[in-house]
Amino acid sequence: MTIVSISYRVQASQIQHLVPQALELEDQPIMTSAFIHYGTSTVGEYNEYVHTVRVKYNSNAYDYSLVLLLDNDSAIFAGREIFGYPKIFGKVNFHPSAGSRVMMGNAERPAGRSLIEFEFAPKALLDVSWGEVAPPKVLNLRVIPSTDPDEPALREFVAVDMQFEFSERWSGEGSLKFNKGFASTPWANLDVVSYIGSWMGKSKAVLGNKVDRFRLR
Numbered sequence: 209m210t211i212v213s214i215s216y217r218v219q220a221s222q223i224q225h226l227v228p229q230a231l232e233l234e235d236q237p238i239m240t241s242a243f244i245h246y247g248t249s250t251v252g253e254y255n256e257y258v259h260t261v262r263v264k265y266n267s268n269a270y271d272y273s274l275v276l277l278l279d280n281d282s283a284i285f286a287g288r289e290i291f292g293y294p295k296i297f298g299k300v301n302f303h304p305s306a307g308s309r310v311m312m313g314n315a316e317r318p319a320g321r322s323l324i325e326f327e328f329a330p331k332a333l334l335d336v337s338w339g340e341v342a343p344p345k346v347l348n349l350r351v352i353p354s355t356d357p358d359e360p361a362l363r364e365f366v367a368v369d370m371q372f373e374f375s376e377r378w379s380g381e382g383s384l385k386f387n388k389g390f391a392s393t394p395w396a397n398l399d400v401v402s403y404i405g406s407w408m409g410k411s412k413a414v415l416g417n418k419v420d421r422f423r424l425r
Contacts, residue, residue: 209411210304212311212328213242214382215404222398223261226274228349230365230424232264236401240271240343241384243302243313243326255279255300257315257324259395263347265422270347270367274395277315291419292350292366311408323396325385330378330408337374345369345420367420374411382406 217236224233242258256278260271276288277298289295299320302313314325345367354361388397 209247209413210245210408211242211411212244212302212313212326212382212406212408213240214326214328214384214406215240216384217401217404218398219401223274223395226395227261227263227272230265231272231347233261238262238404239398241324241326243300243315245302245304255302255313257298257300260346262344265347265365269344271344272347272349277317288415291368291415292348292364294348317393321387321390323387323390323393325387326382328380328382328406328408330380332379334377334379334407336377338372363424365422365424367422368415369418371414371416372409372411373413374409377407377409377411379405379407 215238218239220233220235220237223237223239227233239259239261242260244256244258246254246256256276258276259274261274263270263272273292273294276293276295277300278295279297279299296317298315298317300313300315302311304311309329311328311330312326314322316322346369348366348368350362350364350366351360352362382403384400386396386398386400388399390396
């Protein structure tokens with residue numbers, strides 16, 4: 209898999225209505241937009257866009273999943289939904305082997321309506337290990353509906369730790385453009401206040417079954 213990850217800050221007022229009240233946000237929380245190309249997987253080749261925001265829960269930092277946009281229907285219905293990942297169908301254009309030094313692409317929903325565009329220019333080769341800059345665990349909200357419409361059968365946070373094995377990793381300069389104003393995609397109505405950092409990596413990834421679960425009332 210090939211990943212381009214761009215982190216940046218936004219105003220909390222643009223995102224807080226999409227985050228459960230039990231989670232803490234900074235005034236300008238860190239968000240991450242990741243464009244991923246899966247060259248080989250159990251459901252075939254596909255692209256994915258991952259949209260997270262840094263939060264605190266029980267004094268621990270997590271990257272809370274707002275949305276995962278995928279362009280492969282098998283990947284939508286197989287695998288990670290048991291961990292609460294908020295997967296939706298869309299179109300993600302990202303071709304790492306296009307031959308240009310500058311990587312670029314976008315996420316569309318529905319197909320043909322671009323919501324987020326990115327560019328990434330690699331600058332310096334990095335160590336393949338995370339070292340001390342490993343990102344926090346991902347936190348998802350998992351809800352199982354009940355026959356009683358006033359109360360879900362299950363509502364919990366699930367903290368997931370995905371393990372990456374990088375063969376190559378680069379730092380670089382990344383930028384994003386959000387095409388705002390669509391009522392059906394409020395998670396894309398963002399203005400970047402400042403960029404934190406960007407990187408590109410080629411890796412294998414394993415999502416284990418060992419998770420932390422926090423039951424909610």
